[in-house]
Amino acid sequence: MDFNDDYVMTIDGKAVVGAATIDVVNPATGEPFAVAPDCSKEQLDEAVAAARTAFDGWRRTPIAERQAMVAKAADLLAAHADELARLFTREQGRPVDGARQEIEGAAVWMKAVAQMEPPVHVSEDSDAQFIETRYVPLGVVCAIAPWNFPVNLAMWKVAPALVAGNTMVLKPSPFTPLCTLKIGQLFDEVFPAGVFNVVSGGDGLGPMMTAHPGFAKISFTGSTATGKRVMESAARDLKRLTLELGGNDASIVLPDVDLDAVAQTIFMAAFYNTAQICVATKRLYVHEDVYDGLRDRLAAIAAAVKVGDGAEQGTVLGPIQNRRQYDRVMALLEDARAGGLTLIQGAAVPEGAGYFVPVTIVDNPPEDSRVVQEEAFGPILPMLKFSDVDDVIARANASEYGLGGAVWSADTDKAVAVARRLDTGTVWVNQFINLRPDTPFAGRKNSGFGVENGMEGLLEYMAPQAVYVAK
Numbered sequence: 001m002d003f004n005d006d007y008v009m010t011i012d013g014k015a016v017v018g019a020a021t022i023d024v025v026n027p028a029t030g031e032p033f034a035v036a037p038d039c040s041k042e043q044l045d046e047a048v049a050a051a052r053t054a055f056d057g058w059r060r061t062p063i064a065e066r067q068a069m070v071a072k073a074a075d076l077l078a079a080h081a082d083e084l085a086r087l088f089t090r091e092q093g094r095p096v097d098g099a100r101q102e103i104e105g106a107a108v109w110m111k112a113v114a115q116m117e118p119p120v121h122v123s124e125d126s127d128a129q130f131i132e133t134r135y136v137p138l139g140v141v142c143a144i145a146p147w148n149f150p151v152n153l154a155m156w157k158v159a160p161a162l163v164a165g166n167t168m169v170l171k172p173s174p175f176t177p178l179c180t181l182k183i184g185q186l187f188d189e190v191f192p193a194g195v196f197n198v199v200s201g202g203d204g205l206g207p208m209m210t211a212h213p214g215f216a217k218i219s220f221t222g223s224t225a226t227g228k229r230v231m232e233s234a235a236r237d238l239k240r241l242t243l244e245l246g247g248n249d250a251s252i253v254l255p256d257v258d259l260d261a262v263a264q265t266i267f268m269a270a271f272y273n274t275a276q277i278c279v280a281t282k283r284l285y286v287h288e289d290v291y292d293g294l295r296d297r298l299a300a301i302a303a304a305v306k307v308g309d310g311a312e313q314g315t316v317l318g319p320i321q322n323r324r325q326y327d328r329v330m331a332l333l334e335d336a337r338a339g340g341l342t343l344i345q346g347a348a349v350p351e352g353a354g355y356f357v358p359v360t361i362v363d364n365p366p367e368d369s370r371v372v373q374e375e376a377f378g379p380i381l382p383m384l385k386f387s388d389v390d391d392v393i394a395r396a397n398a399s400e401y402g403l404g405g406a407v408w409s410a411d412t413d414k415a416v417a418v419a420r421r422l423d424t425g426t427v428w429v430n431q432f433i434n435l436r437p438d439t440p441f442a443g444r445k446n447s448g449f450g451v452e453n454g455m456e457g458l459l460e461y462m463a464p465q466a467v468y469v470a471k
């Protein structure tokens with residue numbers, strides 16, 4: 001496939017130009033550098049119709065063949081990791097090494113999912129009757145992805161949905177459509193026409209999709225506010241739903257921790273991908289005995305870290321991905337400054353039109369400040385002191401979110417005991433953001449609805465069918 005600057009949608013096995021176009025901006029420069037198709041209502045109808053037509057053949061394709069095609073698509077993704085990584089950096093902002101890791105990681109993920117198979121349960125096999133429950137696909141899946149991990153989070157949906165026997169229309173974020181559009185073309189070499197469609201467009205396209213009656217299920221990753229709108233829209237046709245939404249993860253650092261051993265990892269847990277990770281550490285609770293020591297170590301790392309254009313050698317943290325998010329992060333920073341909070345800022349950031357924000361640690365702000373209560377999704381980390389474990393667990397859990405969290409301690413048992421008391425779907429002990437395709441990932445409260453990954457994640461793309469046979 002040609003990695004030129006022409007970006008097309010994939011609809012019914014054909015390359016389709018948009019009815020109109022949207023600009024795609026490089027966040028390191030603030031300048032548009034490409035245009036992506038803006039899908040019209042008619043084009044969306046064509047994509048959904050193609051996916052519905054393809055569904056019958058695809059669901060009857062033996063699962064081993066579907067798995068083999070998903071694995072082959074993963075190989076193609078990995079084979080084009082270099083070209084995709086360069087494009088990823090231009091549209092998303094992350095340094096090229098991290099971009100390549102995401103693409104290669106997505107390929108590994110798909111291959112693992114391609115080995116999964118839904119169970120068959122036999123509840124009775126007697127002289128009187130035979131009863132079995134098997135899992136069947138749902139129909140056409142509407143997949144909507146965000147801009148922070150645009151390839152990975154899309155492939156988390158593509159692989160299980162297609163292995164399960166569904167067909168799909170995938171929409172990337174308007175801020176990061178390009179890699180996904182190229183992947184649509186790449187995968188078109190593997191899947192029958194209509195099985196995997198990719199459309200792109202502006203802010204109007206997501207609501208148009210969630211309201212479309214042709215979809216059986218919506219799998220959405222994005223913000224909590226949008227997730228609630230998606231759920232409302234899905235209610236009209238009782239579409240099945242998976243929502244992976246925002247988080248405000250707490251990390252709890254117990255007093256026995258070896259600060260030199262953990263400081264760098266905690267820094268990255270908070271700031272990797274310029275803190276634009278749903279499960280980043282967004283509130284750092286540190287025991288008062290080690291608070292100053294950790295704060296000073298994190299401040300030293302922040303002072304040395306290179307923030308800049310991800311295409312430049314040595315850059316560790318890129319820009320904020322888009323102008324809208326940059327404005328939101330700057331407003332939060334301004335609010336913290338206006339409230340008289342103590343800000344410790346890291347290395348200077350490039351001047352100019354790029355969306356750069358210096359790494360910022362907020363030194364022990366009040367629990368009710370916006371910077372603690374809201375998901376920043378940018379490099380502003382509130383550090384908070386605690387002295388009592390029960391109290392810090394209560395503070396960690398007093399959040400509208402319940403996505404992830406972490407506990408740091410030299411005593412693993414003690415840390416695990418604290419971890420189990422956090423009201424979140426995932427908790428890490430002395431590590432961060434280690435996720436696996438065979439392990440369920442699910443947010444509680446305002447962080448989500450449903451599950452991705454693991455057998456539970458695969459079954460979200462299927463419905464049980466119980467068959468009762470009289471003998």
Ligand code: NAD
Nearest residue numbers: 145146147172173206207222223226229244245246247278
């Ligand atoms: P967003 O909600 O603005 O957009 C996500 C996607 O939804 C985009 O493709 C967008 O075009 C589309 N969209 C926007 N309005 C829509 C509507 N009314 N109906 C249907 N689709 C619509 O989110 P974002 O800013 O791209 O992503 C950042 C957020 O995503 C953060 O809150 C982050 O925590 C969350 N996130 C969650 C996870 C997770 O797995 N839980 C992973 C990554 C990001």
